[in-house]
Amino acid sequence: MCYEHLRGHPNIISMLAYGWRHERHAILPYIIVDYSPHGTLRDYLTNEKSVKTYRKRRLVMDVGKGLEALHSCGAVHGDLKLENVLVFNRSGDPQAGRIAKICDFGHSLLLSNYEEELKYRGTALYNAPEVRNQRQAPIPRNMLRKCDIWAFGLLAWEVLLDGEIYSNRIHNDYEIYDRTQLSGESHAKQVLSTALGSAREVPDEIPALYFRGVFLMTLQSKPQARTAFLSSNRPAARPHLDMGKSDWSFDMFRPERQK
Numbered sequence: 001m002c003y004e005h006l007r008g009h010p011n012i013i014s015m016l017a018y019g020w021r022h023e024r025h026a027i028l029p030y031i032i033v034d035y036s037p038h039g040t041l042r043d044y045l046t047n048e049k050s051v052k053t054y055r056k057r058r059l060v061m062d063v064g065k066g067l068e069a070l071h072s073c074g075a076v077h078g079d080l081k082l083e084n085v086l087v088f089n090r091s092g093d094p095q096a097g098r099i100a101k102i103c104d105f106g107h108s109l110l111l112s113n114y115e116e117e118l119k120y121r122g123t124a125l126y127n128a129p130e131v132r133n134q135r136q137a138p139i140p141r142n143m144l145r146k147c148d149i150w151a152f153g154l155l156a157w158e159v160l161l162d163g164e165i166y167s168n169r170i171h172n173d174y175e176i177y178d179r180t181q182l183s184g185e186s187h188a189k190q191v192l193s194t195a196l197g198s199a200r201e202v203p204d205e206i207p208a209l210y211f212r213g214v215f216l217m218t219l220q221s222k223p224q225a226r227t228a229f230l231s232s233n234r235p236a237a238r239p240h241l242d243m244g245k246s247d248w249s250f251d252m253f254r255p256e257r258q259k
């Protein structure tokens with residue numbers, strides 16, 4: 001949040017102040033951030049009931065832009081989900097629509113930290129298939145951002161579902177979505193095909209295409225097959241790691257390309 005490129009980014013929560021508080025014998029750090037009048041993205045979608053699909057697409061794009069900025073700085077969010085995105089009034093005017101900002105960097109990883117072995121923690125339900133096998137097969141450092149990309153795909157799906165938990169659509173049995181009975185690959189296939197089914201139900205063509213594209217680019221069992229946000233016009237001087245090649249580009253889903 002203090003990093004120059006992220007400070008002031010419209011889709012990342014701004015830190016207003018920080019400090020330390022004393023609690024018994026411990027000194028605990030705290031930060032102060034803007035208060036969100038609409039709460040988390042899950043709160044917002046649940047309370048508003050039927051947010052229009054083009055507005056949902058805009059909110060998902062906000063999260064994508066925030067995540068892209070984070071990734072381009074060599075950081076991994078580590079726990080992307082609707083609860084870790086806050087909704088604000090765009091430009092302070094309640095009539096101007098809403099804007100989504102990523103928050104809660106408690107599980108974030110800095111890829112430049114070579115002192116520690118980096119493990120992706122996340123939340124089981126939103127973790128990519130490879131996160132489950134980290135003990136046996138550690139995730140290469142340059143592939144950790146791909147775990148965020150998987151979580152981003154699920155976030156987009158839950159936005160489309162008005163904040164409903166995606167796994168309700170896959171199977172009612174907890175064991176199944178906990179992936180104890182399915183291989184990572186068949187789980188991913190099931191997730192992708194069900195998400196694509198949700199996109200097919202969207203009546204408006206452009207948002208339907210956008211969500212379909214997001215699902216295809218993100219909900220792939222192989223991390224290399226997920227987008228790397230390579231479309232970002234990232235200045236070469238900014239530190240980043242190679243995220244692996246991807247055939248996908250978010251450029252085709254940018255609103256300015258659709259005029």
Ligand SMILES: Nc1ncnc2c1ncn2[C@@H]1O[C@H](COP(=O)(O)OP(=O)(O)O)[C@@H](O)[C@H]1O
Binds near residue numbers: 035040083084103105
């Ligand atoms: N700036 C904020 N405005 C409104 N609600 C917030 C704000 N920050 C956090 N919250 C609420 O508190 C919850 C927990 O905050 P978060 O930063 O995600 O910490 P953690 O998940 O580590 O407890 C959020 O899911 C949200 O409901």
Ligand SMILES: [Mg+2]
Binds near residue numbers: 083084104
């Ligand atoms: Mg949180």
